[in-house]
Structure formats: structure tokens, C-alpha cells
Amino acid sequence: MKWFKRIIIALFSLALLGVGAIAAAYFYVLPDLPDVNTLKTVKLQTPLRVFSSDGKLISQFGEKRRIPVAFEDVPPLLIDAVLDTEDARFFEHHGIDPIGITRAAFILITTGKKSQGASTITQQVARGFFLSREKTYIRKIKEIFLAIKIEKALSKEQILELYLNRSFLGNRAYGVGAAAQVYYGKELDQLTLPEMAMIAGLPQAPSAANPIRNPSRAMNRRNWVLSRMLEKQSINKTQYTEASQTPITAKYHGAEINLYAPYISEMARDYLVDKLGEDEAYTGGYNIYTTIDSRLQVFAQEALRDNVFAYDERHGYRGPTKILWTETPLDNAVIITKLKQTRAFQGMVPVAVISIDEQSAQVLTPDGEELTIEWQGLNWARKYITNKRQSKAPKKADQILTPGEQVWIRNNGDIWQLSQVPKVSSAIVSLDPNNGAIRTLVGGFSFHTSQYNRVTQAKRQLGSNIKPFIYTAAIDKGYTLATLINNAPINKPDTRQGTAWRPKNSPDKYTGPTRLKMGLAQSINVMAVRAIRYATLDTAIETLIKFGFDPADLPKNESVALGSPSVTPLQVVTAFSVFANGGYKVEPFFIDRIEDAYGDIIEKSNPTLACAPPAAEVPEPAIEVDPFASMAQELAPAPISLEDPDNICGDSDSRFAPQIISEQTAFLITDALKSVIWGGGNWSKRTGWNGTAWRASRVVKRHDIAGKTGTTNESRDTWFSGFNPNLTTTVWVGFDDHGQELGRTSWNANGARDQISAAEAGAKTAGPAWNEFMKNALAGQPEVPSSPPEGIVSVRIDLATGKLSRKTDYTSKFEYFVSGTEPTEFATEAEESNNIFIEDSTEDLFQ
Structure with missing residues (x-):
């Protein structure tokens, strides 16, 4: 019993000692113990994610x-x-x-x-x-x-x-x-x-x-x-x-990107970092939903890429990227190791040429696969000399390739094709003209090779893309689509530049008095200069500023009529949207909403709507804002249709775009820009004529599209901007080095019948990308009928004089006018017999 008592006392003492030790330890560490209640509201470090408007993951940022x-x-x-x-x-x-x-x-x-x-x-x-x-x-x-x-x-x-x-x-x-x-x-x-x-x-x-x-x-x-x-x-x-017994199947999967759109994701990242700082932006679990339409974005990326490849290849093959061996071939394992040092991108794969046949070549890929490049994938590759010169078309494969060379190939439809990394640059941007939402944005050929966003950062000369705005000023001053403007050399020069500036047509051809619509459709230079003289230079510049162009970029001389100002593609697509939506200047925006880690909306766009506000509302004065920060806390209404019978949309919380030109002027310019694509006249009577963008009519095959080509001096910048009532798109093609000309190409005997050749220009260099994109973007959508707004009348005019006509044959047509500006005088028989037509307009005639 004595030992038992001792054991009980010892155990009790140990227990007390243990309790005391625990109590002592608790009070010792108590000052250092954090408040665990913070776990109830803990914020897990979650990366920033960027989505398209339809919920496709574009990018993810965060460690x-x-x-x-x-x-x-x-x-x-x-x-x-x-x-x-x-x-x-x-x-x-x-x-x-x-x-x-x-x-x-x-x-x-x-x-x-x-x-x-x-x-x-x-x-x-x-x-x-x-x-x-x-x-x-x-x-x-x-x-x-x-x-x-x-x-x-x-x-x-x-x-x-x-x-x-x-x-x-x-x-x-x-x-x-x-x-x-x-x-x-x-x-x-x-x-x-x-x-x-x-x-x-x-x-x-x-x-x-x-x-x-x-x-x-x-x-x-x-x-x-x-x-x-x-x-x-x-x-x-x-x-x-x-x-x-199941084998290991794990392998690394990157972020599940559903839509590769790096330029827009970088814009979204920059916005949130500027707003919240890097730490919060990258770890706060924010989700940015952009306005990008994933389907349209894919079409835009494909159109730009294919067009850049087409330009680059018609100017010739510049040779291999590396020489892996000259005489003694390397082992395949060594070749594969070397090939894996070069990253594939934009569908291009680095390969090694291992053998040559008469009209084919065998290559080895980084995966160890041997492929045969048939003649159809090689015959384009005549030697590049300069941007203006190419060698003769090759007849055999050994005129193009040599074993031991490392080259690029890409899958072009059903065949593997020799390729190369293009040096030319391009950009494409589309927006909804009804509210300014950016639907597609591609800032360059490859984000991998250049992160420079040419849509928002590159200011390039606009060329003839500026002419619709010049004619807008002239129409608002009193011109009509039927006004005759003298297509003749200008003898009175503009000396504001310090030297005598005498603009010329390209080519140097003149046809005398020509209707304004034809002058715009065929991009006739001297007619645009006479139009700016009629409107006055100051009025034209004021008009350009209303369309959103920076006054600092507008020279105070008549060269502005031919596109000397340097602007970004985003400014251009925004300006063209004014014609598409009936005269309203919407603010472009690319962020629809931002959600926090809990799905709560912390920012929501409130776009400017291209319509008249409710009758009881008085619109506030337009305020110039950063187009990439136009997001407000209020919820934005759903986009509206311009087919609303009263052209009224939104409510008291909505923002309304200012109407900078009348609906009637917008309609008339749009009608003229349709002629850029569809031309006019009667081909069976030898009076038909093409607009500069006639290729669009053959590719897009819709009558609700309108557009304008643009080419600068020496073809350093080429443009195509156009729209239908629901989508406006601008394409630019040029070199980042403004000193380089886009040049010209000779006919390739190995090329297709419809190949592009001669001097590069807006219709041939930028136009194909616009055509391909709009064809796919609008596929399956019914054509939007053209309905003249109130205040527009249609009268039959004589095509030679622009006066009223009593004839109903090919010498006359119905033309639109703002009510009160239609001609009141009939053409005389003598005038009608002196019709002026361009019987044939070649594709290279106008820019």
C-alpha cells in the first residue's frame, strides 16, 4: 500500500506538473498567438484571370x-x-x-x-x-x-x-x-x-x-x-x-487557356496593376471579363496571320535560318536536340532538310518525324532580292533548299509548306459601333516576337482612309453625292508647308468633272483636295477633331486631305463607327466587368450608347476620357439595336454618345463607301466602274458592307477600314521601321491566277485580311437592309452632270440627297450626250 500511495502521489504530482506546464506554456506564447477569427475572412492568394465576353479563359497572371x-x-x-x-x-x-x-x-x-x-x-x-x-x-x-x-x-x-x-x-x-x-x-x-x-x-x-x-x-x-x-x-x-495497378498518367498542364489573345490580356493586366498595384492584382483572385468575342477573335487572328504570310511569301524566300551541317550529315538525335532549341510559334515548326528530290524535300521535325514537302508547298519560294524585286520562279527543289539547312514549315490547309518568319507587321481591331465594345484586337503578327501593341500604340500615316471625313466636311458645307468636282491637275499650290505642294492622282490620270461619290469610291486625290478647299482647311480639321483625332496630329495644310496625319488603328476604327451607327461618337472600351475572388462585381462598364436619349433627358456635355478606363460602377444596359423605331435607347442611368454628324450625312457617306466596294455604272453598256475595294464584293458577298482603302506615299502604310451596321473593323499593314516601303511584286509563274502583284496598296495589302475576317464574322447573319433616315430623298439624276434626268436608261440613276439639296434643274440634251464615264478601272488604279 505504501508503494501504491507513492505511485498515486507521483502520478498526481506529474499531472499537476503537466497542467502547470501547459498553463505556463499557454501564457508564455499567448502574446504571440494571432487572432484565428481572421480565418473567417481569409483571402487566399489567387491569380488574376482574364476572360472573353463569353467566358473563355484568355490568360492567367500570378505565381x-x-x-x-x-x-x-x-x-x-x-x-x-x-x-x-x-x-x-x-x-x-x-x-x-x-x-x-x-x-x-x-x-x-x-x-x-x-x-x-x-x-x-x-x-x-x-x-x-x-x-x-x-x-x-x-x-x-x-x-x-x-x-x-x-x-x-x-x-x-x-x-x-x-x-x-x-x-x-x-x-x-x-x-x-x-x-x-x-x-x-x-x-x-x-x-x-x-x-x-x-x-x-x-x-x-x-x-x-x-x-x-x-x-x-x-x-x-x-x-x-x-x-x-x-x-x-x-x-x-x-x-x-x-x-x-493503374499507371501514372499525370503530366504538366498549363493554365487552361481557351482563347489565346495575348495583346488584349496584357491590356487588361496593365489596367488592373495600375489600379490596384502588382501584389493585389496578382494575388487578389480578380476575374476580368473583357468585351472580346472569342469566335470573332479567332477569325481576326487567322485573317491577320494568313494575310501577313501571303504578303511575305509573294515578296520571296529569304533563305534558311541556320546551317546545321554542310557535308557530313548529323545523327538524327543530334539534329533533334538542335531543333528543340528553337520554339515553334504561329503554326510554324523548325525542321532540318535531310534530302532533296527533283520537286520535293524531306525534313526532320523536333519530334523525330520525317515529313515530305511536296512541290505545291515549295514552288512559291522564288528568291527575295528586295521588297521591290524577286527572282524568277523556281523549277526544282534544289533551287530553293539544300540538305543541312534549318528552315520553317507550316501546315497550310492539307499540305506542309515551306515558310519563314515575316518581317512585315500588321494590326486588326473591331468594335461594336452601337456602344464601342471592342470585339477583336490583334496588336501584331506574334506576341512571342513583339509585345508592341500596334492597335493602341502605333501612330501611322492614314493615307486615303481619311477621305470619308474630308467629304463629310464638304457635304455638311453644301456638297452632295452628285456634286461635280473637277478631276484635273491642281495648278494653284498650297504653300503652307514652305514649298509649293501640287498633289497628283495615282496614277497621274484625270477625267474632268466627276461626281463626288465616284471621286470617293475611286479615291481620286485632286478631288479630295478640292473638297477640302471648298469646306476650308479649318472646318476640315475641326471635323477630324470631332471624329476623335488628336489636334496635335493634324498638320495645318492641305496634305491632310490625302492622309498625312499619323493615327492609331483604334482611333480609325472608332471614327469609322460614326458612319456605321448614324453619326454618334462612341467611346471604345475593352473591359465589361471585374469580379473579386467571391464573384462580386467591383466594376462594371457603362458604355456610351449610339442613340438619342429619352425625350425627357438632356444629355450632358461630352467629356473626353481615356478609352481604356471608361468603366463606371453602375450596371450597363444590354446593347440596343439601331432598328429601334424611335432611335431611343437606355434610361436615366445610361450614358449617351454625342452625335457629331447628322444621321443624314452619315447615311450619305455610308452610301458612297458602299460604292468603294460595289462600284457603279453599267458594265453591259461599257460604263461600269470599280471602286478601289472591288475584291471585297467577291469575297464577303454582302450588300450591307461599306469601306475605304488607304495607302500612303511609297506604300509605307496600307489600310482598310469598313463596317456593317453591327461591326466596324480596321486593318493596318506596314513595317515597324517606317523607312521601309512595302514595295511591289512581279507576276509569279508558279502562282495562282488570282494572285496579287504590282505595287502594294490598301486594297491588296490590308484589304484581304479585312475581307476574310468580315466574311467569317458576318457568316450566317442576315443582311441589314439600308433604310434612308427621315430627311433623305431620292431623285433620278443624269450621271454626266448630276442634274435631274427624265431618262430611265443607263445614263441615269437614283441618287440620295438631304432634303432641300437635291438638284432642281434638268440636264439638257446636249449635256446628256456628253457623258463622262470611266469605262474600265484597273485594280491598281486607285489607292
């Missing part, structure tokens, strides 16, 4: 890959895998596991080694959010007390949700949602049992047991997880056997 998931969205089997592996008694203990602590203490006493097996999931949450991973006793004590406090503050489900979203699982993946995407490219609910077991086994050794870096060790860890699940009866024997 940590995390896809937060709610507890109820985690598959029960994955929860079982995690608990059976990490903390089987999670739902039974109160933050610490006495059995686990006892086991860890026993291992420490018997082996002298510290064990990590005692940490519960709650303790791991405490360590992950508040503590370091250093293995010290004081950290362990803090961890225990924090775990107890966490259990009191949060539910078990909330704790487990934090753990599942916080854990680092290798390859920059934080949380099970990101791990499912990184390793398997799947959503959580798509994972199989062995995949869930693999992820559940990663928290303790995310690098050592990584299935990508160490698949054999990862398999052992996965199978151990499966054995624990079998032991805890979460799965049966059959499931265990089948899952444990």
Missing part, C-alpha cells in the same frame, strides 16, 4: 496557381483520401489528436527523432496560415494552442475547406482544385480514384513524391494512400486492386 473550391464541391472520395491519409480522426478530435501525440512521443523517446505524424489537419492549417515550418518545440506548442482556438472559431467543414485550398501540391499548384488542373487538366469532379489518391498523397512531399518529377516514388505514395483508404473501408478490395 501561385490556385482554383478555390467550396467544401461541398469536393468529391467525397477525395475527402476520404485526404482524411484517411492525413487525419483519420479529424471529425472526432478537437484540434489535437491525443493518440497521435502519444505515438509521436513514443517514437521520439525510442528513436530520438522528431515525428511529424502528430499534426492534425487543424494543426496544419494553423501552421500554414500563422506559423513557419521550423521544427522547434515552441512552434509546436503554438501550433497546438492555435489548433484548439481554430476548432472553437470554425466548423470542421470550414477548416477542411481551408486545408484543401491552402496546401502546396507542387508545380506552383496550391489547393486540390489547382492540382487537378495542373496534373490532369481536369475539374475535381472529373478525377478518377487513382488520380484523387495521387493528389491526396502530395501534401507531405509535394516535390519528392511529385508524379511528374518522380513518378516511381509518386506511385508508391499513391498506393499507400489507397491502402489507407482500403483499411478505413473508404474503398473496397476491387477498387483498391484496380486503382493500384
